[in-house]
Amino acid sequence: MSQRQALPGRTAASRLVVVLRGERAEDYVPVVDTLVEAGVRSVELTLTTPGTFAALPGLVERYGASADIGIGTVTRPEQVDTAVDGGAHYLVTPAADLTVVDRALDRGIAVVPGGLTPTELHSTWNRGVCAVKLFPARQVDTGYLDDLRGPFPDLAVIPSGGVDLDAARSWLSAGAAAVSVGGPLLGDALSRGGLADLDGLAQRARRFVEVCAESGAR
Numbered sequence: 358m359s360q361r362q363a364l365p366g367r368t369a370a371s372r373l374v375v376v377l378r379g380e381r382a383e384d385y386v387p388v389v390d391t392l393v394e395a396g397v398r399s400v401e402l403t404l405t406t407p408g409t410f411a412a413l414p415g416l417v418e419r420y421g422a423s424a425d426i427g428i429g430t431v432t433r434p435e436q437v438d439t440a441v442d443g444g445a446h447y448l449v450t451p452a453a454d455l456t457v458v459d460r461a462l463d464r465g466i467a468v469v470p471g472g473l474t475p476t477e478l479h480s481t482w483n484r485g486v487c488a489v490k491l492f493p494a495r496q497v498d499t500g501y502l503d504d505l506r507g508p509f510p511d512l513a514v515i516p517s518g519g520v521d522l523d524a525a526r527s528w529l530s531a532g533a534a535a536v537s538v539g540g541p542l543l544g545d546a547l548s549r550g551g552l553a554d555l556d557g558l559a560q561r562a563r564r565f566v567e568v569c570a571e572s573g574a575r
Contacts, residue, residue, distance in 0.1 A: 362467050362487035364513070364534065365425040365446045368399035372529060373569040374449075374515065375562070376401045376429060376539040379547030382408030385416060388546050391555045393423050395562035401429040401449055401537070404436065406547075413443035421446070431468075434460040441466050449490060449537075453477040458484050469515055473497075479509060488513035488534050495519030499531035506532070522568055529572030538565060 368374060375397050377385060382402075389400055402409050402416065409428070417426050421444070428440040429449035437460040440448055447467040450457050454470070458481050461468035470481035471490040478489045491497070494516035505512055516528045517537035525536045542565050546558045 361485050362462075364469075364487045365399070365427075365467055367425045368427075368447065368535060371396075371398040371566070371569060372533075372535040372572065373397065373525075373565055374399045374401050374427070374517075374535055374537045375542055375565075376403060376517070376537055377406065377543070377547060378403040378430075378539060379406045382406055382412040384547050385412060386419070387555060388543070388558065389416065389420060389424075391546075391559050392562050393420055395559045396566040397424065397562055399425040399427065399535075401427040404428065404430040404432075410439050410443060413440070413445060417444035417446075431457055431461075433457065437461050437464055437466070437468075447487075451490075451492060453481050455480065455484070458486060462486070471517070475505060475508070478505065478512065478514075482509065482512055488515050490514075490537060491516045491533075493518030494524070494528070499527050502528070502531050502533065522564060525565060526568050526572055529569060536569065 425446040427447040428445045431448045431450050434456050441464045448461050449469045451471045453472040458470050467487045469488045469490050471492040472478040482489050491514050495518050513534040515535045515537050516533055520536050520538050521541035528536050542561050
């Protein structure tokens with residue numbers, strides 16, 4: 358096993374990653390402004406949103422002093438290079454692709470690879486990554502994390518996929534390192550062309566921040 362990576366500090370402390378998957382990167386700024394003002398300290402920008410790489414350097418410059426800015430849905434090694442060169446603080450993959458993981462390790466950037474089965478999760482954890490993404494988390498419950506901890510007692514898990522407020526509380530109480538949250542927090546904030554209810558978004562974000570802080574204090 359390689360030397361174990363560490364999660365970026367603000368992500369580890371807040372235990373909350375907010376995943377932004379939208380129609381265009383031009384809609385990121387008002388949404389991220391709202392999230393950061395509400396206390397969110399880790400934002401994952403997904404490559405399925407057109408224009409994400411072009412927007413990355415400016416977003417890192419704008420928010421990098423307040424929040425960790427990650428790149429998600431990384432599926433190819435060359436995307437690792439572009440993300441690192443653009444200033445990303447961490448990477449997230451949807452699957453256990455060792456070529457992508459190894460490139461991230463070589464480039465010295467924290468990476469959270471996705472997987473669901475014990476084989477998938479262990480294959481990347483054994484490489485020395487900072488955490489693994491349990492995806493899609495809605496297909497299992499927190500008992501699955503207990504089962505994984507039998508053979509893998511030190512496994513740092515971040516559940517992702519359908520994690521709402523109650524699920525976030527349950528996963529963190531069960532020992533998850535953090536939770537990855539998209540739709541249940543964002544609602545339609547990235548799908549209305551600048552017409553999103555930012556006040557509603559701020560209220561939801563603050564509640565998630567509070568729940569994650571409370572769970573982390575136990």
